[in-house]
Amino acid sequence: MKLAKTFLHACLLLAATVPSTSGNPGQPFSKYPGLDLQFKVLKLPHFPQSLEEEGYLEGQVRVALDIDYAGELRDWLVLESSHPAFTQSLERVIEDWRFTAPYLNGENKSIVTELGIQFRSEGNVVSMTSVASALNRRFNDLTGYGSRYSGLSSIKDLDTPPYPISQEPPSVPEELIEKYDGSRAVFTFYVDEAGQVRIPVLSQTDGDPDVLMLLAAQDAIAQWRFEPPTQNRKPVKIQLSQTFVFKK
Structure with a gap:
C-alpha cells in the first residue's frame, strides 16, 4: 500500500473540551467556536474494491475523536457510516494518524471533535471535512444499491x-x-x-x-x-x- 504523507489543516468545530489533569487543568471546560488543528495522515483510507465492483461510487464516515492536550488520540468512535466496508477502511489506518497538541489562546487543550471522511471511487479520492452532518444516502437509494448505513440509534x-x-x-x-x-x-x-x-x-x-x-x-x-x-x-x-x- 502506498503511504500518503499528507498534512491536513482542519478548522474543527468542537463539541467541548475534555477534562485534563495537566495542561492548565484549572480551565479545561470552555467551549470554542473553532480550533486550528494540524494532523499528519501517514496512511489514507482507500475506497474498498469490493464496493467498486458492486457499483458504489461514493461513501461517508463520521468519526468522533478524543485528543488530549499533548496531541495523543485517546479514543475514537465511528458515529455514522454508509457501509461497513468504509468503516473497516478507516479502522485500518486511523491509529497511524498523528495530531499536533491542540492549542488555543496560549494554552494546550484536550478536545473532543468530529471528522467527516468522504470516499469517491473515481480516482480513489478520499477527502476530509470537519462539518458534521447527516450522511447523504440519496445516490445509493436512487440507484437501487442496498443500503448498509449504520449510525447512532435513537x-x-x-x-x-x-x-x-x-x-x-x-x-x-x-x-x-x-x-x-x-x-x-x-x-x-x-x-x-x-x-x-x-x-x-x-x-x-x-x-x-x-x-x-x-x-x-x-x-x-x-x-x-x-x-x-x-x-x-x-x-x-x-x-x-x-x-x-x-x-x-
Whole structure:
C-alpha cells in the first residue's frame, strides 16, 4: 500500500473540551467556536474494491475523536457510516494518524471533535471535512444499491431502555460539595455495541462547580457499563447524557 504523507489543516468545530489533569487543568471546560488543528495522515483510507465492483461510487464516515492536550488520540468512535466496508477502511489506518497538541489562546487543550471522511471511487479520492452532518444516502437509494448505513440509534427505537449494570457515583470530597452546594454538571457520552461508555465529555455547567468535581464525575462515567444496546436484536451505538447535582 502506498503511504500518503499528507498534512491536513482542519478548522474543527468542537463539541467541548475534555477534562485534563495537566495542561492548565484549572480551565479545561470552555467551549470554542473553532480550533486550528494540524494532523499528519501517514496512511489514507482507500475506497474498498469490493464496493467498486458492486457499483458504489461514493461513501461517508463520521468519526468522533478524543485528543488530549499533548496531541495523543485517546479514543475514537465511528458515529455514522454508509457501509461497513468504509468503516473497516478507516479502522485500518486511523491509529497511524498523528495530531499536533491542540492549542488555543496560549494554552494546550484536550478536545473532543468530529471528522467527516468522504470516499469517491473515481480516482480513489478520499477527502476530509470537519462539518458534521447527516450522511447523504440519496445516490445509493436512487440507484437501487442496498443500503448498509449504520449510525447512532435513537433511545426510543431500542428493544429495551438503556440499563446500567455498573454505575458507581463520583467520589467528591465533602468540603467541595459544601463549597459548591447546588452546582450542576451535564455530561454526554456514547455507549458502544458492547455496552462500554465511550468519550464522556462535559456539555453544560451551572453554579460554577470546581474542576476537581467535574474530573471526578467524568472519571466515574468512564467506568460505567451498560447492557449492550440493541435495535431489532442487533447491537447498536447510542448517545446518552447524565446530570450531576452536587448537594450536601
